[in-house]
Amino acid sequence: MPTGRSLALRKDQIAKWISLCGHPFLFSPVIVLLVGGFLFGPLESVIGLATVILFCLLPASIYILWKVRVGDWSDLDVSARKDRPHLFFVGLGFLLLTVLVLWVTGQPGIYARGCLAAIILVMVGWFLNRWLKPSMHTGFAMLTACSLWPLSARLSLLAILFAIAVGWSRVQLRRHTWQEVGVGLFLGMLVCRLVLA
Helix, strand or coil: CHHHHHHHHCCCHHHHHHHHCCCCCCCCHHHHHHHHHHHHHHHHHHHHHHCCCCCCCHHHHHHHHHHHHHCCCCCCCCCCCCHHHHHHHHHHHHHHHHHHHHHHHHCCCHHHHHHHHHHHHHHHHHHHCCCCCCCHHHHHHHHHHHHCCCCCCHHHHHHHHHHHHHHHHHHHHCCCHHHHHHHHHHHHHHHHHHHHH
């Protein structure tokens, strides 16, 4: 029979995997690829996703990795609240650049709208960061999950349950409180309703 310590370690391991799978740089692009393939076909989907990766996710990832390597930030999640405004500023720059490239290259408007939703989510998270540290993991997971609703309510509900599991993982890993996770989930749902519904 497993001991209390081994159960806690197992829960932490499960939480790490859920958190990784729910990372905004992984979960959202996978869903974008699937939805883009359904709406526009595989080629348009791959081009749209490649644009988002090349002009936003890849440079943001390299920047975060560099900040951790030089010791400015403690971890790849940018867990320290004091570091998050800097990340939000840089992220907004990359998102705006991505919107510009999507517009100039004449790609389907849904990709730019998705970036606009991300911009709003980041700006609200930045504003609220003065008082608490909203979970951007859960915010993006819920935004992505709710955006699936027009295509498939069943798939959207499954993704919403996954977003809640991502919230649990963030609390389990002691990156956020339940309040911060709840704010992230609410923001993701609200931004989706305002921008993508």
